[in-house]
Amino acid sequence: MKIDRKRKVAVTSLLRAFGFSTSEEILELFKDVDIHPTVKYIEATLGKDAASNEEEGLKEVYKRIRPGDLATADNARSLIHAMFFNFDRYDLGAVGRYKFNLRFGKEVNDDEVLLEPNRILTKEDLVAIVREIIRLNISQEEADDVDHLGNRRVRAVGELLQSRFRVGLARMERIVRDRMSTSDIDALTPGKLVNARPVIGATREFFMSSQLSQFMDQVNPLAELEHKRRLSAMGPGGLSRERAGFEVRDVHPTHYGRICPIATPEGPNIGLVGHLASYARVNKYGFIETPYRKVVLENDKPRVTDEVVYVNAFVEEKAVTCPATVPIDEKGFIIAEYVEARKFGEPRLVHQREINFMDVSSTQIVSVGTALVPFLEHDDATRALMGTNMMRQAVPPVRPQSPTIGTGMERRAALDSGHVLVAEEDGEVTKSEGAQVTVNYKKAGEKNYILNKYLRSNASTAITQRPVVLPGMKVKKGDVLADGPSVENGELALGQNMRVAFMSWQGYNYEDAVIISERVVQDDRFTTIHLEHLTLDVRDTKLGPELVTSDIPNVSEEKLKNLDAEGIIRIGAEVKSGDILVGKITPKGETELSAEEKLLRAIFGDKARDVRDSSLYLEHGRKGKVVDIKIFSREEGDNLPPGVIKSIQVTIADLRKLQVGDKVAGRHGNKGVVSKVVPIADMPFMEDGNPVDVLLTPLGVVSRMNLGQILEVHLGLAAQKLGYKVATPVLAGVADESIRGELKKAGYAEDGQVWLFDGRTGEPLDHKVTVGIMYMLKLNHMVEDKMHQRSIGPYSLITQQPLGGKAQFGGQRFGEMEVWALEAYGAAHTLQEILTIKSDDVPGRAKAYESIIKGESITKVNIPESFNVLIRELKGLCLDVELLKDNRKVEVGEEKIRRA
Incomplete structure (x- = not known):
């Protein structure tokens, strides 16, 4: 065997070092297991063992651990004792001792496992290990399954933090020891001796940069709840997504009731990130x-x-x-x-x-998120996975609506999310207003609750609470006093109940696109509020402090109209991209003043000073209304970073209605993009005159094998007509016969299909259509965040080409293959302008912009910067390149600049 990955040592030498001195004693320990007819493991090992007693055994082990050091019995004994029997150096831990006893069939006593003497390796443990190795060699048993949940454990946040804390304490101990050895003991104080910085640094490092310390997903209460129940096989001491194979990612039989087989990401982390099952x-x-x-x-x-x-x-x-x-x-x-x-x-x-x-419960094998999918048993696993993941992306609507067809898990999920205010005991509501609720409890007396109002979440959605009780109402313990975001009457309400029809409509629902009625937009069914904090720091610079003011150089009165005297925008102002939110000027480095500038300075004083506009502008693509302004300053005692005098935070709220390009989805992985908003009068309508809200493609069901949506639609149609809500638990849902019976009771055909009439002509459609109520969600993938356009903007300093991406206000890349496409068409002029004036022909694009402004025709183009880069590349290869036109040399690149 090996110790600390050093050279091999005979196991009998280690046994001697542990106190089993003679060969007879060692043979006696293993005589009942070392029973192979041809191979005697212990006898063969003793034959090759150089040691014959305890002292020699200690020396043999010492030689392997510390080769080159003098091996004496005392040195060896103290080293081995420190290595195996000192609790500071060797700790199996409670889990190690528990698993050890379990593996070797010893009795597991929960209280004894935690005791210090039981957490170090004993000589009896070493004997048990060797006996087990011999038994396994003789019996040829199967290897332990590493993916078995009996062999994998959860390291919770406390344990992870504890391990980092231990590292910090070890560093601190080393510093204390160093100071004690170098400083005068009489003059030392605890403050001088102990430096807490290593502990603080290790803790901060864990929270700031650990792979397992994540920014909480706060799109809706379900996302928050599920993020807190997430399990990861990655992180420090875990797997990496590149090395993890299929076996680790697979669903294991022991996951039943422990880890959800459905809820996992779709990307490279599939199977490595999971969620705790419901119970x-x-x-x-x-x-x-x-x-x-x-x-x-x-x-x-x-x-x-x-x-x-x-x-x-x-x-x-x-x-x-x-x-x-x-x-x-x-x-x-x-x-x-x-x-x-x-x-x-x-x-x-x-x-x-x-x-x-x-x-x-039938819900026990799936996670909370998956348990919210009705008729889950009728959905293909891939689509159920998508449905679970998309529910976590649903943005909270202004008017939440709990599902007509639920699973019975909605109330529990909402209460456990922590966003719902519940009564602590029996009592009576004495006051209920928009921002607070007061309850007079029988035992605790009167208690006042201040509600959250339009706070920004990590995902920029609005966290707001609404009271659901009235003054004078009697409440019992656990009753809901106020709903949170995406909650209605204490039930999780991530979306809206929509009347949907599965039919094509002028090709607008091609490729899973979704057609919605104008009524959906008018009734604010999917209207959401998004809040954004924009912060401006006022700093003290070397040239003097920055100044918040409305007196900004070279800015029109129109842009300053919403700023107050201090230069801060007023609350309630409607703002769009490019508007000034906070006016700020920064002093510029002054050069030698000219005679005219000296005169101006003498007349106007500091007003004529050279300053730079460093105001907070609303970035491109943003709009909204200013709803809050917070000012933090050193004078008020706020804790600000070094060099910052004042910090101003402006909150902008954006009310977003559902529009073309927004992503919507059901709970069964049936996602799509809104392709058209159709006038109410043009939408197909039912026999009772009610128009449908949403049109979905029938082709989105067949190949996806998510039939749960069809059963939801059928049962929803009957439930709405009969005026009740349904709780159909996963894997124990409503039977098909019951749905047929309910449809019949509601006055519909058993197949759930109805005649629809074309809204534009009033004529009935050719065939009956599946119509019903489906719970739909608006996802956090809105066209407003993704749409981007550019006319002029920033350029890269090196290539002189436009930057890429929305964040940099960049352009669309016209790459190598796109150039080939235009070459194939022979579109020479289009190709020329794309590669020159629309890209890196610096003087050409400036001239072209000027020509467009003046309404003149664009003149000829110049040589693009990329050609100059190519010339420099060739010069770097020691090739002299000259460009000739009509047998005359054309100046390019640096030569042209030098001449100019």
């Missing part, structure tokens, strides 16, 4: 447990009890478990003689008497 919990050792109802035999018949036990993956593997949907009678006895169950982690048909546990 799963992490035990004190970091292993994920899932709850089951205990099944006991009464009079030789299995009865499902109400006793709930949490079991880990190893315990579950040895038991037989059945799903929550297995029929039981009113006393809890299982009805069927043979039931579908899981035995050794595999699906089997077993006799009822073999069952040990029953699932607590």
Whole structure:
């Protein structure tokens, strides 16, 4: 065996060093396991062992660990004792001891595992390890499954932080020791001796730069809740996405009830990032447990009890478990003689008497997000994954609407998100206003709650709370007092219930595009509020302090009209891109003044000073209304970075209605982009005169295999007509026969299809159409954030070509292959202007812009900068290149500049 990756040492030498001195003693320890008919492992090792007693064993081990050092018995004993038996140096940890005892069949006592003496390696442990290695060599057992959840544990945030904290403390200890050895002890104080900076630095490093410390996803309450329940196989000490293979990413049988098999990203992190299942919990050792109802035999018949036990993956593997949907009678006895169950982690048909546990719920195998998808069992797994991920991207509407067809998980998800205000105990509401709710509790007395109003989330969506109680109302403990964003009456409401029809309409729903009625926009069904904070720092520069003012040089009165005397925009002002939000001037470095400038300075004083406009402008592509202004300054005692005198934060709110180009989706992975907003009168309408809200393509269902949306639409049609809401839990949903019955009860055909009439002609359509209620979401991929255009803008200093991307206000790249396309068409003039005046012909583009402004025709183009770059490249290869025109040399690049 090897210690610290050094040279090999005989295991019998280590056993001697641990206190088993004689060969007879060692042989006695392993005689019952070392029973191979041809190979005697211990005897063969003893034959090659150079040591014959404890002292020699210590020396042998010491020689391997510290080659070149003098090996004496005392040196060796102190080193090995420090290495294996000193708690500061060697710590198995509670988890290590727990797993060790579990692996070797020892009794696991939760209290004893935590004790210090049990967390170091004993000589009995070494014997147990060697015995197990010999047994495995003889019996040829299968290797442990590394992906088994009994062999993988969750390192929670506390443990990760603790490990960084330990590093910081070790650094601090080293500094303290150094100072104690170098300083005068009499003059030392704790303040001089202890420097907390290493601990603070290690903690800050964890929160600021660790891969596992992430900016919270706050698009909606569900995104927040699911981000807190996320599991990652990556990060420090974990896997990297480049090295991870298929086995690690695959769904494992032990994930049942512990990690959701559906909720995972679509990109390179697929399978490496997961989510805790709905009922799963992490035990004190970091292993994920899932709850089951205990099944006991009464009079030789299995009865499902109400006793709930949490079991880990190893315990579950040895038991037989059945799903929550297995029929039981009113006393809890299982009805069927043979039931579908899981035995050794595999699906089997077993006799009822073999069952040990029953699932607590059909929802238990999926995450909270996946549990919100109705009729999940009818959707293909890929589309269910998309549906789960897209619900986390739904932006909160101004008027939230809880789903007509839900799963029963909406209330729990909303309450656990932390955005809903609930009553702490029984009482009576004494005051309910827009911004606060007061409740008089029976025991705690009167309590006043201040509600969140239009706060900005990390995703720039609005966090706002609305009271749902009235003065005089009696409330019980747990009752909802105020809804949060994307919540209606205490239920999660990420989108809107829309009347949809599956039909094509003039080709506008080609490629999954979505057609919406103008009524959807008018009724603000998908209108959302987006808030943005824009900050301006006022600094103290070497040339003097910057100044916030409305007196900005070379700016028209029109642009200054919304600024107050201090130069800050007024609250309520409508702003668009390019508008000044805060006026600020920065002093410029002054050169030697001319006679005229000296005269101006003498007349006007400091007003004639040379200053630069450094105001806060609203960036390109933004608009909205100023809703809040915060001013932080050193004088008021605010904590500001060094060199900053004042910081001004302007909040802009943008009300966005649904428009062409916005991405919308259902809960089944059925996503699309709005292609047309159709007048209400032109939309197809039903026999009762109600026009439909949304038109979806029928081709989006067949190949995607997400039939859950069709069942949702059918049941939604009946539910809306009969005036009720449905909770259809995942994997135990409403049966097809029940949907047919409900449609019949509502007065519709059993197939759920109805006659529609063309809004433009009033004529009935050729065929019946599937119409019903579908819950739809507006996603955080809005055309307003993505659309971009440029006429003139910044250029790269090196290539003189326009920059790329919306953030840099860049242009569209016309690349090599696009040039080939124009060459193939022979579009010479278009090609010429794209490669010259629209790109890097510096004098040519300035002339062209001037010609356009004056209304003149554009004159001939010049040599582009890229040609000069090519010439310099060739010069770098020691090639002299001359450009000739009519046998005369044409000056290019640096020569031209030098002459000029």
